[in-house]
Amino acid sequence: MNKALMAFHIWSIVSKRDSLWVEWVQSYRLKGKSFWVCKTPANCCSSWRNIIHMRPLIRKHVWSELGDGASTSAWFDFWCDLGPLGDFLTPRTITDADFRLDNSVANIYSHGYWNWPMAWRDTYPVLIQLDEVQLNPTKHDKLLWKDDSDLDEFSSSRVWNSVRYKEPDVNWCNIVWFSQCIPRHAFMMWLVVKGKLLTQDKILNWDLSRRKNMNMMCCLLCFENFDSHPHLFFECKYSTQVWFRARQRVAMMPISPKWRDIVDWLLVRARSKSALIYVAKLIVVASTYFIWQERNARLFKNQLRPPEQLSEIIINTVRYKLMGAKLKNTASVRKLLQEWEIHGVVVDDDGG
Numbered sequence: 001m002n003k004a005l006m007a008f009h010i011w012s013i014v015s016k017r018d019s020l021w022v023e024w025v026q027s028y029r030l031k032g033k034s035f036w037v038c039k040t041p042a043n044c045c046s047s048w049r050n051i052i053h054m055r056p057l058i059r060k061h062v063w064s065e066l067g068d069g070a071s072t073s074a075w076f077d078f079w080c081d082l083g084p085l086g087d088f089l090t091p092r093t094i095t096d097a098d099f100r101l102d103n104s105v106a107n108i109y110s111h112g113y114w115n116w117p118m119a120w121r122d123t124y125p126v127l128i129q130l131d132e133v134q135l136n137p138t139k140h141d142k143l144l145w146k147d148d149s150d151l152d153e154f155s156s157s158r159v160w161n162s163v164r165y166k167e168p169d170v171n172w173c174n175i176v177w178f179s180q181c182i183p184r185h186a187f188m189m190w191l192v193v194k195g196k197l198l199t200q201d202k203i204l205n206w207d208l209s210r211r212k213n214m215n216m217m218c219c220l221l222c223f224e225n226f227d228s229h230p231h232l233f234f235e236c237k238y239s240t241q242v243w244f245r246a247r248q249r250v251a252m253m254p255i256s257p258k259w260r261d262i263v264d265w266l267l268v269r270a271r272s273k274s275a276l277i278y279v280a281k282l283i284v285v286a287s288t289y290f291i292w293q294e295r296n297a298r299l300f301k302n303q304l305r306p307p308e309q310l311s312e313i314i315i316n317t318v319r320y321k322l323m324g325a326k327l328k329n330t331a332s333v334r335k336l337l338q339e340w341e342i343h344g345v346v347v348d349d350d351g352g
């Protein structure tokens with residue numbers, strides 16, 4: 001299969017190139033739905049199946065540069081650094097808020113504000129980053145080919161360069177969305193893995209001229225340096241102390257407080273069904289969640305908790321989760337529960 005040719009077909013569809021084939025695809029295959037999320041009918045031809053098969057590889061390269069926002073899908077196109085919003089907003093969440101799945105960016109933005117409910121900003125604080133986005137009613141949206149941070153016009157040679165030797169994304173899904181995870185922690189972990197939190201290093205990068213006024217900015221956990229993903233997780237003096245206490249409870253004693261080391265350790269074991277690894281994942285994800293929560297509590301509520309207290313909260317949260325988790329009744333699980341001082345829990349004989 002020629003990837004560059006497939007990419008050209010996909011580009012033709014999403015940019016609505018003037019052609020009979022594209023018109024046909026829009027009317028009969030997509031029927032108003034986004035190409036990125038349309039379902040593949042069971043009886044469709046192999047060439048369409050091949051095109052659909054290429055979607056995950058091509059999607060992250062197709063970037064919509066916003067003008068008036070009228071031809072960009074609010075939920076399924078790539079138009080902001082968060083990725084398609086539909087990656088974390090489910091169709092149910094979208095329609096429950098009285099939006100439509102075929103809304104354009106212009107449909108959900110008016111008079112300089114996003115029309116989504118305030119509650120979304122609490123559940124998905126990452127949306128606050130979009131306050132910086134502005135539409136320009138005098139310009140049309142434009143599709144560009146994105147490779148890392150480079151944006152260019154579409155060309156077959158660019159596509160070829162982007163897709164040829166690249167390895168598929170590492171499979172971090174299993175350390176974010178795993179069976180019996182804590183959903184609100186998982187969402188947080190997803191943001192951290194994708195580097196999407198609004199940390200101080202990003203704010204400084206938006207506008208270098210602001211730097212002068214932001215000399216006061218510092219990490220609120222250690223009051224040294226400014227915060228960033230690697231700093232918060234867990235190189236900051238405060239986070240390191242939290243991590244050292246939390247890792248004692250799992251088999252991660254030798255793992256340094258460096259995010260890369262921790263993720264690498266988890267990735268190797270991501271598919272393991274062992275209860276020990278399950279607990280290790282819970283601990284890492286909970287540590288991430290509560291450190292970000294502490295950082296925000298200091299920023300917005302002026303509440304300070306010492307690292308010992310935070311690690312206590314992390315360990316207790318994991319303990320409560322374990323009390324309700326379905327685990328296999330094996331000697332190692334019984335030993336694990338004993339170590340966590342969990343008694344009298346019914347464990348499945350055959351469950352996983």
Ligand SMILES: [Zn+2]
Pocket residue numbers: 219220221222223224227231236237238
């Ligand atoms: Zn710090």
